[in-house]
Amino acid sequence: MASSTPRRTVLAAALAAVAGTSVASTAPATAAPVGVGVGGRAPEPALVDNRFWVSFTDWRGGDHAGTRVVAGRRPGLVIGTPLGVTDYADPHAGATSAWEYASWTSPVHHSTVPATEVIASWNADTPPGTWIQIELRGTYNDAGATPWYVMGRWAAGDGDIRRTSVDGQSDGKSSIWTDTFAVDDAASGLRLDAYQLRLTLYRAPGTDLTPTVWRLGAMASDIPHRFTVPASTPCLARELAVPRYSQNTHVGQYPEYDNGGEAWCSPTSSQMIVEYWGRRPSAEDLSWVNPAFEDPQVCHAARFTFDHQYDGCGNWPFNAAYAATYPDMNAVVTRLRSLTELEALIRAGIPVITSQSFHKEELTGAGYGTSGHLMTVIGFTEDGDVIANDPASPSNEAVRRIYRRREWENIWLRTKRYDANGKVRSGTGGVCYIFWPDRPTPGQKRALRSLGLL
Incomplete structure (x- = not known):
């Protein structure tokens, strides 16, 4: 199972019930475009x-x-x-x-x-x-x-x-x-x-x-109801060196925290980015973890992102708050409006944790479907395809994936989708976590400031 998201499944059902099951996409009015577009392109709508x-x-x-x-x-x-x-x-x-x-x-x-x-x-x-x-x-x-x-x-x-x-x-x-x-x-x-x-x-x-x-x-x-989003034009080829951790190697470990590793996509992704920025829990912090378990820091992240009401590790702000417990770290939950905005962050050296839902046939090479899953975007290929550290992988070595750009951007940015039974469900509309150090580089400052995060 890629992710445990009972509440997000309930939210999807509730929103679908409100919207009905029509395939027509009705976009509410949004504010006039503001800001400056990337690379001379028109700016994205102010959503x-x-x-x-x-x-x-x-x-x-x-x-x-x-x-x-x-x-x-x-x-x-x-x-x-x-x-x-x-x-x-x-x-x-x-x-x-x-x-x-x-x-x-x-x-x-x-x-x-x-x-x-x-x-x-x-x-x-x-x-x-x-x-x-x-x-x-x-x-x-x-x-x-x-x-x-x-x-x-x-x-x-x-x-x-x-x-x-x-x-x-x-x-x-x-x-x-x-x-x-x-x-x-x-x-x-x-x-x-x-x-x-x-x-x-x-x-x-x-x-x-x-x-x-x-x-x-x-x-x-205010993201419009949409089953599809316009295709973006690739503008970056870069890959960041982000540690790779699989949630599936922790299946059965500490089931009191969201049923164990099979549901730890969010804390596993968060831990990858915490370590990308050179932070990690100390040996004393990890002393409670069974020494027979590999990558004990993933168990640590699961425990300290766990929401006792939600009964899971997928509370978005709790993951951001966990990342910010490390020295001089900042972390937020936000939405991006396009893959172009995500490319700007990768260009600046900032990986992004994204939330998406899809059935198996919608994402070539994933090998699974999910009602809610977190993965880490670490770069783009020469063809513009997405390079992701996907924690829903059988081993740490298998975590790095390349997903087709058009498929990936649609499942991440849409707000409406059909599940495997043809029922209308909600999508996350570009939700992501962004973590960065307290002293970002000038390029990182520009990228973060353009999103209103600095």
């Missing part, structure tokens, strides 16, 4: 808006309630004077504990793209005895407002709380699907025009411990 709070000025803004800003090369937010003590009943640990807390609420961000979906990301350090909660509240284009939605309760470790998303959140207009805010009926024209993020920092009472949050933000998007 994606990224907004992240990262600078000292960013953190000074907003509404502080017991938090303060720390300066330095990586400015961040910490607990100053706690507002008080509150109890948290952890549904996955079966225990209730008291925590001091403080919060920060961002300014209202008016998205350049009235959105059907929003995904938050954060980069933080949570020493033992601390954790954080991320929430989102927005306003619709009908002047209505959402409640505060919990986008995640997160800690780098698992000794204090159980890292979790929160199910069952909806206001009748929108819902939270594990890590994704989604308008329930995009065809109605309802969109999220603006949003705020609220960050609550927790620590053990009577201590001076604190989380430190360096990055908080979200990707808002």
